Amino acid sequence: MHGFYRTGIGPCAFGDLSLRDPGGWYLIVDGAGVPARSKLSTEICIVGAGAAGITLAQALADLKMDVIVLESGGLEPEDRAQDLAHGETVHYPPLETTRMRMFGGSTMHWGGWCRPLEATDFEHRPWVPHSGWPIDRSAVLPYYPRAQEICQVGEFQYDPEEWNLPPGTLLPLGSDRVHSRIIQFSPPTRFGIRYRAPLTQSTRITVYLNTTATRLKLAPGGRRIDGIAAATFGGNTFDIVAKRYILAGGGIDNPRLMLASNDVAAAGVGNDNDLVGRFFADHMQLDTAVLLPVDPKIDLRFYQLASRSVQRRLKSGGRGANLMGYLTLDKQVQESRHTLNYSANLFELSETDYATMRAAAEGPASGWDRLTRSISGLWHQISTANSTSENTGSGFYKIVTTQEQAPNPASRVRLSRDERDAFGVPRPLLEWRFTDLDRDTIEVALDELAKAFGANSLGRIQYSLDLRKNGWPANVPISWHHCGTTRMSTDPKQGVVDPQGRVHGLDNLYVAGSSVFPTNGHGNPTLTIVALALRLAEHLGGTVT
């Protein structure tokens, strides 16, 4: 009988480590138990057990391919594994706070937001330098419905008009320039929990936990990967030899491993054109403005962050989903006013938060304002002294921008010159950079929102963040979406991987995850990561012999 699964993990108890031999008992094993300096052979080796890695492993196993997955963490979070994510940063929070090094990867702290990329996101837009995917949306579209199931969300339908929403849920914008769209919320799916049993029950998948890929072994001539060097915290080392290798370690560690594997090619693997690690992008989450509703009848709850508890169904039936609305710009506005793709949500401000944002917007106060602000502060102290709740609502809402980031080659991941991790691999150095287009998009979007709200007497908007005058804040809030660092292109001089995800110039190395996104759209990448992983699995199923 093949593939006995025993609860928990343990040392690998078998001598012949080929997955073609079903003699093993444990299919999630600790790399510490692998015989030192041995070579494990398989058809596909995946580095990283996050959304992309786990989706790929299951899909490839379904295609009757044998898979080894290397995961640097265990089944539970551990400091020593998290420390592997640490790196130097410029304008970016500590990297170890943005990633989970454990089985399930960053889905283990995922917020569950799901929305697909739009057709615009795949197109070349002349006003967005370096934009354009080498594939259009139709190449990904067939995989989104299955990705929806994997992420445990509703039917693949993102037109709010198709959902059974109560009257008055959507803002009556009456505009062809600003639209309402929806996000579907995953429970969220913790891939490391939800898909642990299926992976362990598969005779074709072996997951090595606490096992870190430390080097890609580039063959002489530089056209193939001959193996992956792996190491464990206890000092064990061994190699994986596969027909194909897939990096699914995220937008920091995919380029880091490629750059650090520089013993054969000095610039690193797949980096002949100095593109690996460039074009890093995230989704900033900036509090950009205050919305003052002037129509007391409008209902803004659907657009508020954390409104996901409302479950809805499609008018046509099918699986329900937890939904949240957001506002975005029409494609024609993006074209005519030269913006990136944009989205905005609302969040009701406390009175103190409103006062802070208003003060920031208005700058130095006039004498009258100084007086009234002083009175306000005093009044607030008095009025809240007997209150049980400090954080009282103001009736004002902040507009939280989550927008596409312009592709920027200067925004990049490099190797630290000074710092190395527990395995001696250089730590990453991330420099996060913005462009004027990022700033201009915020300004134009607020102008368009102000028009839409004003033209329908829904509200007025007060800009609270003058980027043109004050520059970018020292700490721009992020979404933990590491995108773009091994971007996709048909041209090796413009991208690291080809349209299927294969690294240019190498026959058997692939990359999965949001690091292949040439542009990152205005929203959350997980659904597209899963869809692209399914697409890559299908491609490999037809190419591996």
Place this chain on the structure above:
Amino acid sequence: MKESGRLVDRRAAVIGLLAGCTALGLAAVVRKPEGAELVRQMRRCLRGTDGLADAAVLARFRAEAEADFRAGRIVHRGGWYLSATEALLFERLRLF
């Protein structure tokens, strides 16, 4: 929104009052003396009418503001995106 009116923001108050959102307007005008004075000033600026008591005046003002926004006649002052009509009133009220 609170009738107790803790917030001190005359611009928000004027926007609320002009839009016919009395609750918002009253909430935004913090102390009654300042609020009453503001309302008196608004009546003066709206000229020859009963000011805020005159629903027709407010409706006309609101329609003009909506038209401004549709036509892109927006003034960006003090962080606010205002219609040209509103901005003019704000100038008269010395809110900038």
